[in-house]
Amino acid sequence: MSEPSNHHRLIDALGAELVPVRRLPPPWRRAAGWLLVVAAIAAVLFVHYGSGGMLRRWAGAPDLAWAGVGAVLTAATAAWAAFALGVPGRSARWAWLPVAPALLWVGASGLGCLRDWIAPGTVVAGPHQPIGCLQFIIAFSVPLSALLIWLLRRACPLRPVLTAVLIGLASAAASASLLEICHEFDAAASDLLTHALAVVAVIAVNAAMGGRLLRSR
Amino acid sequence: MHASLTADGALGLDGVFRRPDPRAALSATPASAQQEADQRRAAWMAAAQAGDRRAYERVLADSLPLIRAAARRQGVATDNIDDVVQETLLTVHRVRHTYDPSRSYDAWITAIASRRAIDALRSHGRRDRRELHDEQVLDMQTDHADAARDTEREQEARRLRAAIATLPPGQREAVEQLALRERSLAEAAEHTGRNAGALKVNLHRALKALRNRFHGDS
Numbered sequence: 082m083s084e085p086s087n088h089h090r091l092i093d094a095l096g097a098e099l100v101p102v103r104r105l106p107p108p109w110r111r112a113a114g115w116l117l118v119v120a121a122i123a124a125v126l127f128v129h130y131g132s133g134g135m136l137r138r139w140a141g142a143p144d145l146a147w148a149g150v151g152a153v154l155t156a157a158t159a160a161w162a163a164f165a166l167g168v169p170g171r172s173a174r175w176a177w178l179p180v181a182p183a184l185l186w187v188g189a190s191g192l193g194c195l196r197d198w199i200a201p202g203t204v205v206a207g208p209h210q211p212i213g214c215l216q217f218i219i220a221f222s223v224p225l226s227a228l229l230i231w232l233l234r235r236a237c238p239l240r241p242v243l244t245a246v247l248i249g250l251a252s253a254a255a256s257a258s259l260l261e262i263c264h265e266f267d268a269a270a271s272d273l274l275t276h277a278l279a280v281v282a283v284i285a286v287n288a289a290m291g292g293r294l295l296r297s298r
Numbered sequence: 299m300h301a302s303l304t305a306d307g308a309l310g311l312d313g314v315f316r317r318p319d320p321r322a323a324l325s326a327t328p329a330s331a332q333q334e335a336d337q338r339r340a341a342w343m344a345a346a347q348a349g350d351r352r353a354y355e356r357v358l359a360d361s362l363p364l365i366r367a368a369a370r371r372q373g374v375a376t377d378n379i380d381d382v383v384q385e386t387l388l389t390v391h392r393v394r395h396t397y398d399p400s401r402s403y404d405a406w407i408t409a410i411a412s413r414r415a416i417d418a419l420r421s422h423g424r425r426d427r428r429e430l431h432d433e434q435v436l437d438m439q440t441d442h443a444d445a446a447r448d449t450e451r452e453q454e455a456r457r458l459r460a461a462i463a464t465l466p467p468g469q470r471e472a473v474e475q476l477a478l479r480e481r482s483l484a485e486a487a488e489h490t491g492r493n494a495g496a497l498k499v500n501l502h503r504a505l506k507a508l509r510n511r512f513h514g515d516s
Contacts, residue, residue, distance in 0.1 A: 087456040088383055092358045094460040095391045101349035102395035168396050169413075170405035234491075237393035239413040293489055 108164035151186030159251035167236030218279035245291030249284035368411035472500035
């Protein structure tokens with residue numbers, strides 16, 4: 082009999098400190114809020130670099146456009162999936178949501194390497210030039226990941242590492258989308274490899290650090 | 299009716315990927331009765347989110363069988379199920395704002411209970427690995443084998459846990475990280491995102507509050 086009375090004593094104690102709470106908005110709305118921040122950064126980059134160069138590149142080489150669209154969709158779906166996994170009771174299969182857009186992003190980027198002509202307004206990056214891309218993706222991924230982790234700490238991610246991987250994917254894809262605005266290099270193996278390295282690094286760091294930060298609940 | 303009310307299932311993903319009904323293992327109650335019970339608990343939790351203490355205590359009391367069933371399904375030993383119940387109740391209290399009343403309450407609490415059950419299994423696994431089997435050590439422990447004292451200690455632990463649950467969030471976090479999970483200041487700071495100084499101050503305040511509470515009780 083002592084066990085039930087212990088539980089009821091705890092329930093009484095929890096009831097005594099009950100205060101009204103503000104309900105968590107649905108995952109799609111929280112993801113949309115984060116994407117608005119990404120859109121605001123994109124707007125600043127458009128003001129600085131203009132959209133002409135990007136549109137010229139996309140018109141001349143549609144594979145670059147498809148890769149850009151894939152990156153944007155990957156960012157949106159990965160963020161949505163991360164917020165969905167932040168709510169107890171949601172299926173772990175939400176994690177599959179960004180897979181198709183990610184395949185489009187990676188596939189279109191890879192196809193670009195097979196072209197034997199150079200997209201308009203671009204050059205093929207030399208061995209050291211893609212380092213700038215790596216720095217850009219990592220520099221933008223850090224604050225975007227931090228924002229997602231901060232937002233998700235208000236939720237209850239019961240699968241912290243999987244959620245952190247999605248956070249990494251969302252922020253790396255968003256950073257790659259932003260890079261598209263001012264990216265002056267054509268798709269090439271060295272450039273693609275640098276992008277892949279940056280994305281994998283962002284996801285791995287998130288899985289290691291973000292998983293711990295999300296676990297404290 | 300309930301499934302059609304999903305607030306954010308625009309892709310219907312949760313509907314498509316819905317897990318087996320978590321209450322199925324509980325009893326042979328007809329599905330409609332289970333659904334009614336789920337809706338009743340959902341309404342109580344929604345009222346609790348608005349600050350209704352009576353509804354909150356009802357929904358928590360009504361959730362105990364669901365939590366026990368989830369712990370059993372994960373393979374938690376009978377002796378440890380009550381610990382999982384307590385941990386789950388504390389987690390529910392911290393994350394009650396994440397419940398969406400348009401969705402199944404039972405699925406929500408079952409997911410939390412299952413996670414706490416897995417945590418309990420891992421924690422017991424770690425403790426078992428750390429155990430010493432040296433005969434001398436066992437001899438030294440004979441006075442601890444007294445069942446009555448163990449029970450008393452368990453009850454004290456539960457009282458302490460209930461008291462910790464009533465601490466402000468920052469103080470509770472410091473106690474959980476530094477005292478219960480035995481993390482170092484640096485580890486706790488990394489896990490919580492707070493600085494070591496704030497954790498130390500919160501721990502100090504929490505210990506003072508707990509001391510006052512227990513001296514007041516005795």
